[in-house]
Each structure stands twice: as C-alpha cells, then as structure tokens.
Amino acid sequence: MSKEQQDSNAQELLAKYDRESAYRMNLKKWAWVVTILAISLTIFQLYTAFRGPYVSLVQGAIHLGSALGLIFILYPAKRSNLKKAGVPWYDVILAFLAMGSCFYIVYNYQRLVSEAIIRGYTDLDVFVAITGVLLLLEATRRAVGLPIVIIAGLALAYGMWGRGIPIFGHAGFSPERLFTSMFFTSEAVFGIPIQISSTFIYLFLFFGVMLVKTGIGQFFNDLAFGATGRMTGGTAKAAVTASALQGMVTGSSVANTVGSGSFTIPMMKRAGFKPEFAAAAEASASTGGQIMPPIMGAAAFIMAEYTGTPYSDIIIIAIIPALLYFSGVFMGTHFEAKKRGILGLTKDQLPTFTGLMKRIDLLLPLFAIIGLLLAGYTATTAALWGIFAAFFISLFRKDTRMSVLGVLDALEQGARVALPVIAACASAGIIVGIVVITGLGGKIAGGILQLANGNLFLLLFFTMIACILLGMGLPTTANYVVTASMAAPALIAFDIPVMAAHMFVFYFGIVADITPPVCLAAYAGAGIARANPMKSGVNALKLAIAAFIIPYAFVYSPVLVLQDWTFATLIPPLITALIGMMAISAAMMNYFITSPKIYERILLFVSGLLLIYPGDLRVSLPGLGVLILITVLQYVRSKKNEGTQANA
Structure with missing residues (x-):
C-alpha cells in the first residue's frame, strides 16, 4: 500500500470514529478564506502570548469567534456531505453570524460590562446572546459530536425549567437572563475553560503541530523502537512507549490511535499479535497519552485553575499515576507476547543507537518546556520557547x-487542530455556568454522598460510574471540565484531598474511550487492524485495567499523588503497586511464567489487589506471599513441561 493510500485510509478512519477530523477536504475558493483566517488566529495567539492577553472577555471572544467561523466553513452539517466540493451558502451565513455574535462583544465590551448590568440588556443584546449560544452548540455538534451538545442542551433546559424538577429543582431563570448570563459574562461560555484555551492550550497544541511538521515527532517513534524493539513482543512495547511519548504533546486518544497506529498496528500483526490485540494495544496506549504530563490532553491547565495548584506542580503530581498506568499496559503486552511466543525485532529492523544519538538534540524543545515549567515560568512562556x-x-x-x-x-x-478543543471548552463552559448559578454541583454531590451512606468505597464506585457515563464521547478537555464540575465535589465533601479527587474523576472520564460499548479509540484501532471492534474494546479494557484500579489507590493513599509525602512514605506503596500491577496484568492476559490454572489466575488477581491496596503492610504482605507461592508453582510446572518436551 502506498503512502498516499495509507494517509487516505487514516483520514477516512479519523472521519468515521473521530468527529474532530470529519472536515471538508475540497473547499474550492473557500480554501483561501480558511487559510487566511486560520493563520490570522494563530498569529493573534502568538502576539497576545508575547504582549499579554486582552481582558478575558475580549480575548475569548476573538478566540472563539474566529474558531466558530472556521468550523462552519470546514465542517459540514452532515458527514454524508464531506466529499461534496465547496461550501454551501447557508454555512457561509452561519459562519458570519457566529463570528459577528462574538465580535459584537469586542465592539460593545465597555457597555456590556458596565451600563448593561445596571440598565439591563437591549433586545439586540438578547438576540445576539441567544444566536451566539445556539450557533456555538451547532458548531460543537459538527466539530466534536452530539454527547457534549446534549449535556449542554439539558443544562440550559434545566436552567430555564428547573422549578418543575424534583430533588434537584431550583427557581429557574428567564431565557433573557439565562442566555445573557451565558454569553456576556466570564462565568459560562467565556469562563475558565475558554480563558485557558485562548492562552495556554492553543500554544501547546501549536507546539504539537510544530513537532509533527518538523519531523521531530517521528523521532519519538524511532526512540521508542530503539529502546524496546528488541524485547519480547517488541513491536507492541514500542507502540506503547511511542504513544506515551506522543501523548506528552497531543490531545486526542482517537487521533493518536490512528496517527501512530497506521504504522504500529500492521507491525504488531506481522509480528504475530492477533488483530484485536494489536488494535487494543495502540488504543490503550494512546488513551493513556491523555494522562501523560506535561500536556495531559490539555486538561492539566484547567486542572491547575480548578484546584488552585500551580501547573508546574500538576505535571509532577501526574507522573506516578501515568507511570503506573503505562506499566500495566507494558506488562500486559509482555505477557501476551510470552503466551504467543512473539520475539522482538531484529537488529536490522531497528534504528541504531548511533543514529539516535546523532538526533538526540531533537528532544531539546520538550526539555525546554519541562525545564521552564519546573523553573517557575508561566505555561505561556514555556510554550513559546518550546515552539x-x-x-x-x-x-x-x-x-x-x-x-x-x-x-x-x-x-x-x-x-485547525485547535478548533474542536475551542468548541468543546466553550460548550463545557455552558455546563459549568449552569452548575454554578443553579447550585447543581452541590446537589449532585449530596445525592452521591447520600447513596454512598458514609461508605468510601461505595462513594468512589458511584463516582466512577458517573464519570465513565459523563465521559463517553467527550474530548479530553470537556471531559475533565464536566466530571470536575459534577463529580469531584462529592469526593471533596468526603474530605478526600483535592488533587486526589480531581485525578480520580479525570482518570475515569478518560477511560471511557476504551470502555465498551462506547470505546472510540478501540474502534478506530480496530478499523486499522481490520478487527472486531467490540473484541478490540474488551482487549483494550484488559490491557488498561490499571486505569480502573490505580485511582482507588491514590484516593486511599494520596501519597501516590504526592500529597504530604516523603520518600519513606512514597517508595513502599509505589513498589507494591508496581508488583501488584504485574500480578493483575498476568491474570488479565492469562499468562505468567506459564499458562495459569483457573485458581492460579484468580489468586494472581487477588494478590495484585492486595499489593496495590496502599499504606497497610498487613494487607500487602499476604498479597506478596500469595504471589511468591504462585511464582514457585508456575516455575516448577514450567520446568517440568520443558523436561517433558525435551524427553519427547
């Protein structure tokens, strides 16, 4: 298959499984408009990063207005219209209306934030606000998908007609007051999500584009294959490592799956992995990229604002959870490779150490960003220097x-890359705005606490289910905003440390991408592997089992997210957690030293849970004892099998 055919197939898969990539390819004369408007938006972002942003409402209005105009020109109302040439007249009108509604704020800023608050909004103001919100939701539907639009729509309905809702009811707001509050203040559409998007997030997304365009991103793949390619199951381990590296600077699990999977999945299949497993390995690793610092799918910046924790601290706190996640996926691929007798790549198939070292300077942009952040510089400064x-x-x-x-x-x-993120952040802002003005967050937290009835495990379990349901089909940034607004307050009300609570809801919102039945990343991987989508989703779930266990660990032991930690309190639970992940991965993949009997598999899983249970050696030591017992039994049986085969 030629490079052009591979690129075409990859784009078709992205358009099918990733709403963000379902844009028009043949714009005809409108291509120039898109180019000029898109370049102008990026230059505006770079300019304001240098000189400092405008006031938040003006900065956000220019940012969102330009994005909405581009979305209506680029994204058709129906996917079936993707291959039609040109742009329909009605989309051009919608583009100008959307831009006009946002730039209306820029031109009337002083009046809207002073006179209008005292004297009231004019009929034109109300019309612009309603138009702006409705066009934002339509643009989000086109660029991101229906799930977040449905949630935002229900939130608006709740804001207007909350009086008639039992348990979670409130006085309700008139349409005029509701829509002007949503569109003309810094609490909803132009709230924290879009404020962060119009400053930090855009720059980091552009940094990711620069890595791809300069070819530096490809060096990440080469580095991964050079480091792990010769190991047992080297192709799968390299795919996991490459996705972890790419995930540091990208923001979409589906796009990452297709981008790197177009190369890694065929290699895994040729090495002997089943198509469903190859798709699952890439999907689980790419999804893990969303929790990998320093970018974390762009959610890290919003998390810093919501938790009041400096961004430079967030990326340090996120290292151990990410390490545990990728260790679990890495171990899973190892046991699967051992079970199927899949060896590593040969020396001639891998980049040479000398060749990699000659290009090691290509890592300097990433080191520059991380170094500046750790040195206390702002995220804006770090991103600019990285670019x-x-x-x-x-x-x-x-x-x-x-x-x-x-x-x-x-x-x-x-x-272009930023458009879906901008739309998602603005629509998520609507949800946050409704949660704030109606007090819904506190009511949901109270409901979850009441269901849990004082039991921490039940509280975590109900919150996990809520986050997975809320996260299905949402991009990373919107995913975190929604779960942090609706689910995290319940955990914080239970006196769980703020960072542990936010990391908990963030993780379970993200794993929705590999949780059947709505596991978009696994479906995209299955499309490349020509595998059964649901089987790929189940395999991804098995590989990423760490994501369903580790969040419980750092709630029960916040030291794993560096809360009140010392080396003496951190190292023991970290070591037992890693050993526990090995045992659980072996149980999930049905292979350890040799194929386990049913009771051994069950004991492996139980011992892993006991080892991961943090902070209590009375629990961890019995788990370690069980694991040692299974190891001895497996070793003796494997040696016996080798002797039998030798005699035969």
Whole structure:
C-alpha cells in the first residue's frame, strides 16, 4: 500500500470514529478564506502570548469567534456531505453570524460590562446572546459530536425549567437572563475553560503541530523502537512507549490511535499479535497519552485553575499515576507476547543507537518546556520557547527544515487542530455556568454522598460510574471540565484531598474511550487492524485495567499523588503497586511464567489487589506471599513441561 493510500485510509478512519477530523477536504475558493483566517488566529495567539492577553472577555471572544467561523466553513452539517466540493451558502451565513455574535462583544465590551448590568440588556443584546449560544452548540455538534451538545442542551433546559424538577429543582431563570448570563459574562461560555484555551492550550497544541511538521515527532517513534524493539513482543512495547511519548504533546486518544497506529498496528500483526490485540494495544496506549504530563490532553491547565495548584506542580503530581498506568499496559503486552511466543525485532529492523544519538538534540524543545515549567515560568512562556526551540532545531537538518510554505501550513494547522478543543471548552463552559448559578454541583454531590451512606468505597464506585457515563464521547478537555464540575465535589465533601479527587474523576472520564460499548479509540484501532471492534474494546479494557484500579489507590493513599509525602512514605506503596500491577496484568492476559490454572489466575488477581491496596503492610504482605507461592508453582510446572518436551 502506498503512502498516499495509507494517509487516505487514516483520514477516512479519523472521519468515521473521530468527529474532530470529519472536515471538508475540497473547499474550492473557500480554501483561501480558511487559510487566511486560520493563520490570522494563530498569529493573534502568538502576539497576545508575547504582549499579554486582552481582558478575558475580549480575548475569548476573538478566540472563539474566529474558531466558530472556521468550523462552519470546514465542517459540514452532515458527514454524508464531506466529499461534496465547496461550501454551501447557508454555512457561509452561519459562519458570519457566529463570528459577528462574538465580535459584537469586542465592539460593545465597555457597555456590556458596565451600563448593561445596571440598565439591563437591549433586545439586540438578547438576540445576539441567544444566536451566539445556539450557533456555538451547532458548531460543537459538527466539530466534536452530539454527547457534549446534549449535556449542554439539558443544562440550559434545566436552567430555564428547573422549578418543575424534583430533588434537584431550583427557581429557574428567564431565557433573557439565562442566555445573557451565558454569553456576556466570564462565568459560562467565556469562563475558565475558554480563558485557558485562548492562552495556554492553543500554544501547546501549536507546539504539537510544530513537532509533527518538523519531523521531530517521528523521532519519538524511532526512540521508542530503539529502546524496546528488541524485547519480547517488541513491536507492541514500542507502540506503547511511542504513544506515551506522543501523548506528552497531543490531545486526542482517537487521533493518536490512528496517527501512530497506521504504522504500529500492521507491525504488531506481522509480528504475530492477533488483530484485536494489536488494535487494543495502540488504543490503550494512546488513551493513556491523555494522562501523560506535561500536556495531559490539555486538561492539566484547567486542572491547575480548578484546584488552585500551580501547573508546574500538576505535571509532577501526574507522573506516578501515568507511570503506573503505562506499566500495566507494558506488562500486559509482555505477557501476551510470552503466551504467543512473539520475539522482538531484529537488529536490522531497528534504528541504531548511533543514529539516535546523532538526533538526540531533537528532544531539546520538550526539555525546554519541562525545564521552564519546573523553573517557575508561566505555561505561556514555556510554550513559546518550546515552539521557537522546535523551529530553531529543525533548521539544522534538511529533513526537518521547514520552507516558507511549510511555516504557513503549520500556522494554519495550528488553528485547525485547535478548533474542536475551542468548541468543546466553550460548550463545557455552558455546563459549568449552569452548575454554578443553579447550585447543581452541590446537589449532585449530596445525592452521591447520600447513596454512598458514609461508605468510601461505595462513594468512589458511584463516582466512577458517573464519570465513565459523563465521559463517553467527550474530548479530553470537556471531559475533565464536566466530571470536575459534577463529580469531584462529592469526593471533596468526603474530605478526600483535592488533587486526589480531581485525578480520580479525570482518570475515569478518560477511560471511557476504551470502555465498551462506547470505546472510540478501540474502534478506530480496530478499523486499522481490520478487527472486531467490540473484541478490540474488551482487549483494550484488559490491557488498561490499571486505569480502573490505580485511582482507588491514590484516593486511599494520596501519597501516590504526592500529597504530604516523603520518600519513606512514597517508595513502599509505589513498589507494591508496581508488583501488584504485574500480578493483575498476568491474570488479565492469562499468562505468567506459564499458562495459569483457573485458581492460579484468580489468586494472581487477588494478590495484585492486595499489593496495590496502599499504606497497610498487613494487607500487602499476604498479597506478596500469595504471589511468591504462585511464582514457585508456575516455575516448577514450567520446568517440568520443558523436561517433558525435551524427553519427547
């Protein structure tokens, strides 16, 4: 298959499983409009990053208005219209209306934040607010998908007609007051999510585009294959490692699955992995990329605002949970490879150590960002220097150097990549706004606490279910905003540390992408592998089992998210958690030293849970004892089997 055919197939899969990638390919004369508007948006973001942003409402209005105009031109109302050439006249009108409603705020800013609050909003103000909110929801439907639009729509309905709702009822708001509150204040559409999107998130997404366009991103793949390719099941382990590295700078589990999976999944199949497993390995690793610092699917920036924790601390706190997650996936691929006798790649199939070292400077942009963040610089400053470092480093090699047209294309792609995130953040802002003005967050928290009846495990279980349901079909940023607004307050009310509570809801919102029946990342991987989608989802769930266990661990032992920690209190639970993940992965993949008997598999799983249970050696030591017993039994039986085979 040619490179062009692979790219075409990848784009078709993205359009099918990832609403964010279902955009028009043949714009005809409107291509110039998209290019100019997209480049202008990126330049605006870079300019305000240098000089400092405008007041939040103006900055957000320019940011969102430009994005909405691009969305209506790029994304058709129906996916069936994707291949039609040009842009329909009605989408052009909608684009101008959407832009106009946002720029109306820019031109009338002083009146809207001063006179209108005292004298009331005019009929034109109300019309613009209603138009702006409705067009935002339609643009979000096109670029992101229905789930978040349904939630936002229900939130608006609840805001207007809450009086008639039992248990969670409230006085209700008139449409005029509700829509103007949503669109003309800094508490809803232009609240924290879009404020972060219009500053930090956009720059980091553009940094990811620069890595791809300069070819630096490909170096991550080469580094992963060089480090793990020769191991048992090397292709799968390299895919996991590459997705972890790419996940540091990308923000979509589905896009990451298709982007790296187009290369890794065929390699895994050729090595001997079943198609369903190959799809699952890539999907689970790509989904894990959303919890990998420093970007964490762009949710890290919003988490910093919601929790009051500095962003530089967030990325440190997230390291151990991410390490535990990827360790679980890595171990799962190892046991599957051992079970099927799949070896690593040969030396001639892998990049050489010398070749990798000659290009090691390509990691400097990433090191620059992390170093500046840890040194206390703002995320904006770190992102800007990362972008410049990527561009500067690319100039020294012919294969990474960008032409003038390449730079312009990167500026355009920076806006294109950001569009779904911008729409999702703005729509999530509606949900947050309704939660705040109606007090819904406190009511949901009270309901969950009442159901749990003082039992911490039940509280966590009910919150987990709520987060998985809320997270299905939502992109990472919107996913976190929704779960943090609706589910996290229940945990915090139970005196669970704020960071542990927010990491808990974040993890369970993210794993919705690999939780059947709505496991979009697994479905996308299955499309590349030509595998059964549901079987791929089940395999991804087995590989990513850590994501369903580790959040409980860092709630029961917040030291794992670096709350009141010392090395003496952190190292023991971390070691037992890693050993426990090994036992659970072996049980899920049905292989340890050799194929386990049913009772051994059950004991492996139980011992893993006991080892992961943090902070109590009275629980962990029996788990370790059981694991040692199973290890001895398996070792003796494997040696006996080897002797039998040798005699035969």
